[in-house]
Amino acid sequence: AQKITQTQPGMFVQEKEAVTLDCTYDTSDPSYGLFWYKQPSSGEMIFLIYQGSYDQQNATEGRYSLNFQKARKSANLVISASQLGDSAMYFCAMWGTDFGNEKLTFGTGTRLTIIP
Amino acid sequence: DTGVSQDPRHKITKRGQNVTFRCDPISEHNRLYWYRQTLGQGPEFLTYFQNEAQLEKSRLLSDRFSAERPKGSFSTLEIQRTEQGDSAMYLCASSSRSPSSYNEQFFGPGTRLTVL
Numbered sequence: 001a002q003k004i005t006q007t008q009p010g011m012f013v014q015e016k017e018a019v020t021l022d023c024t025y026d027t028s029d030p031s032y033g034l035f036w037y038k039q040p041s042s043g044e045m046i047f048l049i050y051q052g053s054y055d056q057q058n059a060t061e062g063r064y065s066l067n068f069q070k071a072r073k074s075a076n077l078v079i080s081a082s083q084l085g086d087s088a089m090y091f092c093a094m095w096g097t098d099f100g101n102e103k104l105t106f107g108t109g110t111r112l113t114i115i116p
Numbered sequence: 117d118t119g120v121s122q123d124p125r126h127k128i129t130k131r132g133q134n135v136t137f138r139c140d141p142i143s144e145h146n147r148l149y150w151y152r153q154t155l156g157q158g159p160e161f162l163t164y165f166q167n168e169a170q171l172e173k174s175r176l177l178s179d180r181f182s183a184e185r186p187k188g189s190f191s192t193l194e195i196q197r198t199e200q201g202d203s204a205m206y207l208c209a210s211s212s213r214s215p216s217s218y219n220e221q222f223f224g225p226g227t228r229l230t231v232l
Contacts, residue, residue, distance in 0.1 A: 004158075035220070037223075042225070043205060043225060043226045043228070044223060044224070044225045044226065045159070045207065045209075045223035046223075047220055047221075047222070050220065091158050091159075093158070102147075102211070102221075103149060103161040103164055103172070104149075104151075104159070104161065104209075104221060105161070106158030106159050106160070107158050108156070108157055108158050109156075109157075109158050
């Protein structure tokens with residue numbers, strides 16, 4: 001079974017500062033992938049970044065980077081130079097191959113609020 | 117826009133009524149997922165289709181729930197004899213299997229169900 005843990009229910013960050021959202025995971029699959037999604041108040045899930053378990057380098061996508069520490073089973077999201085539009089719920093998720101069904105297991109999320 | 121679409125976006129029903137939701141995936145995607153998201157939680161996997169075949173159902177999917185994907189295109193999720201505990205956001209996602217991709221799941225805007 002797979003499990004995602006996000007221990008920060010909410011965070012308040014000053015605009016233009018960097019922010020780190022924590023995510024730890026547990027799985028017995030040798031091959032897996034880790035995702036971060038953003039969910040604004042409108043409800044849609046927006047893909048931000050992906051890290052594969054065999055990727056040697058940490059993933060980056062614009063202002064988003066993923067601090068992947070495999071031995072510690074952590075996959076923290078770093079947002080640089082935060083903006084007001086970054087205020088949203090953020091979910092960490094993982095998939096592990098299971099008969100070809102890459103269903104996602106999500107954490108409980110972190111509500112990020114950017115303060116002007 | 118050729119993203120994932122869901123209909124309706126909102127549904128209010130009385131306890132005991134049947135409801136049906138529709139999901140239209142991205143046209144070239146052969147995999148379709150349904151998730152349920154209750155307030156304050158991350159999405160939870162319900163069921164998965166590869167083309168028209170329903171390959172996995174979660175224990176969360178009681179006998180009152182049924183999902184179909186005729187012809188491997190759109191999918192419907194029906195809930196019979198709705199209960200107040202069924203109130204949630206129902207999210208649909210699609211993906212395609214490609215050697216060069218990491219099977220990112222693209223989410224629709226969701227259907228928010230309220231059972232009175």
